Amino acid sequence: MISIVYITFFAAQILLCSSATANIDPNTLRDVFGYGSTYNPIGAVATETYRQVVAVTPYNETLVDPDYWDLDEFHPSAANFDKFDWTLTKRVAAVSGDNFLISPLGLKLALAILTEAATGNTKLELSSVLGFALDRREVRIKFSTIIDSLKKQNPEYVLNLGSRIYIGDYVLPRQRFAAIAEEFYKTEIRGIDFYNPPEASKQINAWVSNITHGKIPDLVDDDDVSGVVAIILNALYFKGSWRHQFPTNATKSAPFFVTPDLQKPVWFMNIKEKFYFTESANFDAKILRMPYRGNKFAMFIIVPNSLTGLSRIMNGLSDLHLEMNNLQERTVDVTMPKFQFDYTSKLESVLKELGIRQAFEETASFPGLARGQLLHQRLRVSKIVQKSGIEVNEIGSIAHSATEIGIVNKFGEDDENDYEVVVNKPFLFFIQDEYTKQLLFTGRVSDPSIVDGDYKVL
Template identity: 25%
Template sequence: MKNLLCLCLLLAALCAVTHCHYEDICHEVNNTNLHDGRQNLLAHNCDKQGSNYADFVFRFYKQVISKEADKNVFFSPMSISTAFAMLAVGAKSTTLSQIFEGLGFDGLTETHIQDIHESFHKVLAVLNCTDVNITLNIGNALFTAIGYEPQETFLQNTKQFYDAEFLSSDFQNPEEAKKQINKYVEEKTKGKIPQLIGRLDPATVLVLINYIYFKAAWENPFDPLRTYEDDFFVNTTASVRVKMMQHDSDYDSYYDHDLSCEVVELPYQGTARALLILPDDGKMKQVEDALSKETVCKWDNKLATRRLNLHLPHISISGSYDVKNLFEEMGITDVFSSKADLSGISGSHDLWVSQAIHKALLKVDETGTEAAGATAIIVSRIHHPSDTIKFNKPFIILISDKKTSTTLFMGKVVNPTVK
């Protein structure tokens, strides 16, 4: 029987907060890292064809909603793809091509594979080197069974490209191993994800972990004194009471007449931004069917500054996904079966992935670092006419980093009160 390899993917928390401290020591990252002549294959690039990696975000989203059409969705494509790209360091033949093609990378020559790993390395380095306004920590870890030694090349490459931390674990004692890994994850996520792993098999020899923790303050914070209780319409027959935030300011926005939806960009301090998509009544499926790199590029090109009276609910939602089942339906199958070729890890064909877990948490509120200043702006401009956009029904959210042009998080808020 093949040994088990458990792949665990993790998104810890997304929060809009008042104070964001620089919590990790940033390795010196040269500003030319993403512009050294080689294309960043992870970038959501509207000007070039590039890879199809950007569309992995939307393909995974559509796979999730095919199972849970009327439920909250929240996940990190960056976390999921990083973990599987790290696994691909030890994959070969069809297993390798299925993983990378599933992530949107075609034409897998040896040079192209090297470029993919280099792109992840550069993007992770830049994301981990944020300024004082954002806390964005992404990390990887490999827990190996006591006495089990992966191939030296695999260890070297996961360290070189993914800066992986190596730890040993006694999988013969599954409960203790589970506690050890869950404690590690809990510490890395500031207590947000205390129970990532629910079970482990004694046959497990390796657990790969990716975590991502993000905290940022709104560039235009909401005034808590203007927050009020209101209805959020989960569907045409049901509603929930929410705390509805409200703010008058200039926002980049666009109304897409073809898809019948409002698109509003909410910038964070620093290089991150949230893109909120509010479909008209009955148009959610139409918008979801059209989600693609090209659609988002169109929205970005059409965004124009206008005065908005924006209403946005407090959000506290989470997502938990069996990535194994979702990926199998996306064509990534061999790695989860006896056909798996992970010989780059073990030196033989004796490994397969038994679990792939992803958990995510989203929290949004009014707070920001310049709330008083924003209130003053509101007062000084209150006489200007403004359009009201009220997010009081299901909407889609995309969080991206402008510096690397990568999508960090994606979700759909159906009920902002369901954790």
């Protein structure tokens, strides 16, 4: 599974490994699936068709290999911990019925840094909508803990997280703000010549492209950086492999019900394994947790039982944490589509509707960002754009995201009790860091056959 997410003024990417064998390391395939003696590495001359062998099982059913059979325990998040994330997701979903993908974590990180520079009503609005405590140190410690957790290296997955603030060469950043950004948000401040838009956009795009492994090469263009005083960037790249990989020889074409009257043929993957699962009566839906290797991240699939039931799920997102308490480990036969799409959105109007208004107006107050501001030189947020994309298939997933905020002047049951999840209708999904309970990505798949997403002014 590959998931890709990118955001202008905030970019995130999720990438899931492609099913094309030319893009898969033969050693990875051998480690996961195993191959007989007739297997030839990619690029070698094949003499016979290689065959997949049965997955390795602990020989005595007691001693286990931690690489493949590590302890899998799920603990739901606390109530309202992710309230802003789901409020944002619900609002984005209401714009249209199309596929969408956003990174709540990336947006919150960028806005948290911006909140550090705010005072008065500007700060109150940001803190209230984001669900931040008024005690700034409490917020700083919270995000510092999240960032430290995400930056820990693990051979089972790759997660790159970077934050940077570009300030015009003519602007004097406040030393205290710079120190707080570096200590708690691991964010460096860099001077840049915004009077030379081609060079400025080149530098910014190079940094984002490096964090996202080239998945977001063009977050900004010359117009985006022309006339701005500062840009707050956050880039996120995640690449993970399913703990329980889908066997590639089980992937088959079948109809996906886009609407009750419209079906499209797509590729469906299938696996039968132990997963945390529940049948939700309140949502009239099935909720499935699919963990990645490394015991830290998981994707959750929420699929309605009826073809028109997704709206009921979206309307009840604020109560989703209650349903997560009901997840139990079951043997589940999972059939879900491979999918890949891109999504770009402007988020200013959404944030204004949620209550963040003054940050975009000429009365905005960001004295912490730069020294020497006069009343007629107030800084304000000009735009917040997010680019995103995702691809999901048999092996694993990769996700990337980038956020940029431009600022301008003036302005436990028996094995025989099996369950089945068939994801053949529009569904909701999200990827969560299970240590910090942060939502890295949330999205909806309405049509798995669509690859190119539209630019959405939300």
